[in-house]
Amino acid sequence: MATVFKAAEKAIAKSDGSSKTKDKRANKQRVMLLSSRGVNFRHRHLLTDLEGFLPHSKKDAKLDTKNNLYVLNELAELNNCNNAIFFEVRKRQDLYLWMSKTPNGPSVKFHVQNLHTMDELKMTGNCLKGSRHVLSFDKTFDSAPHWSLLKELLAQVFNVPKGSRRSKPFIDHVLSFSIVDNRIWFRNYQIVEKNQLNTPGCTTLDKGDISLIEIGPRFCLTTIRIFEGSFGGPTVFENPEFVHPNFIRASVRKEKLKKYQDRQKSIETRKVRVKEAEGQESELSDKRVFE
Amino acid sequence: MSPVASRKQLRKSKKAAKVASPVEEVVEPVVEQVEEEEDDIEEVLENDEDEEDEEEFSDDEEDVVVKEQRPLYNDEAALTRLANDLKLKDLPWIETMVVTSSEPTVVADVEDEMARELSFYQQALEAANIARDLVNQAGDAFTRPDDYFAEMLKSDEHMAKVRQRLLDETARLKASADAKRQRNLKKFGKKVQVEKQLERQKQKTDMLDKIKLLKRKRKDGAGGDLTLDNDFDIALENTTDKKRAKTDSSQKGSKKDAPQKGAKRAHKDTKYGMGGKKRHAKSNTAESSGALGGFNKMKGKPIYKAKGKTVGKAKR
Numbered sequence: 001m002a003t004v005f006k007a008a009e010k011a012i013a014k015s016d017g018s019s020k021t022k023d024k025r026a027n028k029q030r031v032m033l034l035s036s037r038g039v040n041f042r043h044r045h046l047l048t049d050l051e052g053f054l055p056h057s058k059k060d061a062k063l064d065t066k067n068n069l070y071v072l073n074e075l076a077e078l079n080n081c082n083n084a085i086f087f088e089v090r091k092r093q094d095l096y097l098w099m100s101k102t103p104n105g106p107s108v109k110f111h112v113q114n115l116h117t118m119d120e121l122k123m124t125g126n127c128l129k130g131s132r133h134v135l136s137f138d139k140t141f142d143s144a145p146h147w148s149l150l151k152e153l154l155a156q157v158f159n160v161p162k163g164s165r166r167s168k169p170f171i172d173h174v175l176s177f178s179i180v181d182n183r184i185w186f187r188n189y190q191i192v193e194k195n196q197l198n199t200p201g202c203t204t205l206d207k208g209d210i211s212l213i214e215i216g217p218r219f220c221l222t223t224i225r226i227f228e229g230s231f232g233g234p235t236v237f238e239n240p241e242f243v244h245p246n247f248i249r250a251s252v253r254k255e256k257l258k259k260y261q262d263r264q265k266s267i268e269t270r271k272v273r274v275k276e277a278e279g280q281e282s283e284l285s286d287k288r289v290f291e
Numbered sequence: 292m293s294p295v296a297s298r299k300q301l302r303k304s305k306k307a308a309k310v311a312s313p314v315e316e317v318v319e320p321v322v323e324q325v326e327e328e329e330d331d332i333e334e335v336l337e338n339d340e341d342e343e344d345e346e347e348f349s350d351d352e353e354d355v356v357v358k359e360q361r362p363l364y365n366d367e368a369a370l371t372r373l374a375n376d377l378k379l380k381d382l383p384w385i386e387t388m389v390v391t392s393s394e395p396t397v398v399a400d401v402e403d404e405m406a407r408e409l410s411f412y413q414q415a416l417e418a419a420n421i422a423r424d425l426v427n428q429a430g431d432a433f434t435r436p437d438d439y440f441a442e443m444l445k446s447d448e449h450m451a452k453v454r455q456r457l458l459d460e461t462a463r464l465k466a467s468a469d470a471k472r473q474r475n476l477k478k479f480g481k482k483v484q485v486e487k488q489l490e491r492q493k494q495k496t497d498m499l500d501k502i503k504l505l506k507r508k509r510k511d512g513a514g515g516d517l518t519l520d521n522d523f524d525i526a527l528e529n530t531t532d533k534k535r536a537k538t539d540s541s542q543k544g545s546k547k548d549a550p551q552k553g554a555k556r557a558h559k560d561t562k563y564g565m566g567g568k569k570r571h572a573k574s575n576t577a578e579s580s581g582a583l584g585g586f587n588k589m590k591g592k593p594i595y596k597a598k599g600k601t602v603g604k605a606k607r
Contacts, residue, residue: 026381026382027382052444105373106377118444121452124453126443126444128435129443135418136414139394139395139396145371148374149371159386162386168441170432170433189415
C-alpha cells in the first residue's frame with residue numbers, strides 16, 4: 001500500500017511540480033565569499049556588503065595561503081558552491097578580486113580601486129536585504145570577446161536565482177556595470193518610484209516615474225588576467241594596460257629620488273669641468289710670476 | 292627547438308628582465324605551479340595578437356637593462372568558446388535579469404566625476420525602466436509596497452545617521468545664509484540710521500532758526516503790529532528763507548542792519564579765509580624780480596615824529 005501511495009505521489013509530483021523544480025535546477029548558483037589574511041577594514045566591509053545583497057552567497061573563513069589558490073576549488077565543493085569570489089589582499093593595501101566558476105570554469109583576477117563601502121553617509125539609498133536585483137550591462141560588453149566572457153561571468157555570479165532561499169520578493173535595486181577607460185565600474189542604485197508620499201507635487205502623469213538613489217558600495221575593477229581554469233590554468237587574456245600598484249608607488253618614489261640624483265650628478269660634472277678648465281698655465285699666472 | 296627548451300629560454304629572459312623591470316609577474320608563479328601542460332605552450336606560441344609590452348618606464352634609462360618583448364595573451368577563440376560554454380541556455384529573462392544598454396556608455400573624461408556618474412545613472416535608469424516592463428510581463432511584482440517591512444540592507448540607525456547628516460547640512464546652509472542677510476541688513480540699517488540722524492539734526496536747526504526769527508520779529512514789531520497767532524504762523528511760514536527774512540525785516544524799518552563784517556573779520560578773512568594763506572606770498576614774481584633797487588626801507592613806516600619834551604637840532 002505504501003509503495004502504491006508513493007508511486008502515485010511521484011506521478012503527481014512529476015506532472016505539476018516539475019515546473020518549480022525545473023526552474024530551481026535550471027539556474028542553481030551559489031557564491032562562496034572568501035578573503036585572505038591581512039584584510040583592511042574597508043575590504044572587510046566590502047565583503048559584508050556583498051554578502052548582504054547576494055543572498056545566494058556563503059561567507060567562509062579566511063584563507064591563510066595566497067599562493068596555493070587551487071584549494072579554493074575544494075572549499076567551494078565542500079560548501080556546495082559553483083561560484084567563488086576571493087579577496088586577495090597584498091601589503092594590507094592592494095585588493096585583488098578573484099572571480100571564478102569553481103569546478104573548472106574560467107576565472108578572472110581584478111584589481112579593485114576607488115572603493116567606497118555602503119557605510120558612507122553620502123550614499124543615502126536603502127533596499128531590502130536579499131531582494132533580487134536588475135543587472136545592467138554596458139553595450140561595450142558585446143564589443144570584444146574578453147568583455148563578453150566577463151559579462152557572462154559577472155551575470156552569473158551576481159545574479160540572484162529565482163527560488164533562492166534568502167531572496168525577497170520585490171525588485172528594489174539595480175546593479176550597473178559600465179566600461180570606461182578599459183575598466184569595469186560598479187554601481188548599486190535603489191529604485192524609487194514617484195508617488196504621493198515621497199514627492200509633494202506628484203501628478204498622475206509622472207506617477208510611477210523611476211528615480212535612482214545610490215546605495216553603494218562602489219568600486220572600479222581593472223582586469224589583470226583571465227584564466228581558462230578555476231584559480232589557475234592557461235592565461236587566455238592579459239590586460240596590457242594594467243600597471244602594478246607596486247610599480248606606481250616605486251615610480252613616485254623614484255621621481256623624488258631623481259631630483260637629488262640630478263643635483264649630485266650636476267655637482268660631479270661641474271667638478272670635472274672646473275678641473276679641465278684650469279689645466280693651462282699661462283705666462284701671467286700666479287705660479288709663474290711669483291716663482 | 293623543442294617547446295620545453297624555448298619555454299626555459301622564456302623563463303631566463305623573464306628573470307633577467309625581472310631584475311630591471313618589476314612588471315606584474317605576481318601571477319606567473321601561481322600559473323606555473325598549478326598546470327604545466329603542453330597546452331600552455333601552445334597557447335603562448337599561437338597567439339592571435341602579438342603585441343610588444345609597452346615600456347612604461349623608459350624615462351629612467353639606467354635602470355632598464357632588457358626591454359620586454361613577451362607577447363601578450365589574447366586568445367580570442369578560446370575566449371569565445373568559454374563564453375559560449377558558460378551561457379545558460381533556455382532560461383526566461385526573469386531568471387537572469389540581465390539588461391544590456393541600448394547605447395555604449397561613453398564618458399569623454401574619466402576624471403570628470405559629474406559626467407561619469409551621470410552616464411552611469413542614465414544607463415541604470417534605462418535598465419530599470421526596461422526591467423519593470425519585463426517583470427510585469429513575466430507576472431512578478433516589481434514595486435515594493437510602502438507597508439512592506441522587512442530587513443533592509445542598511446540598518447535603521449544608519450539611515451537615521453544619514454538623515455541627520457542631511458538635516459545638519461541644510462541647517463548649516465540656512466544659518467550661513469541668515470547670517471549673511473543679517474550682516475547686509477546691518478550695513479544698510481546703519482546707513483539709514485545715519486541719514487535719519489542727519490535729517491533730524493537739520494530739522495532741529497531749522498526749528499531753532501525759525502524760533503530765533505520769531506523772537507526777533509516779536510521784539511521789533513511788538514509795538515506796531517498786532518499779529519494774531521494765526522498771522523504769526525503764516526508770517527513764519529512765509530519767511531523760511533533767511534535772506535527773505537532779512538529783506539522783510541528791512542522793509543519793516545528795523546534799526547539793526549544785517550550783521551556786517553568787522554574790519555578784524557575782514558583782515559582775518561584775507562589771511563586765513565577761503566583756504567588759508569596763499570602760497571608763494573613771499574616768492575618773486577616777474578615784476579618784483581625786475582624791479583632792481585628802489586628798495587625803500589622806510590616805505591610804509593611812519594616818519595618818526597618826536598612828541599613832548601625833545602627839542603630839535605636848531606634849538607640845541
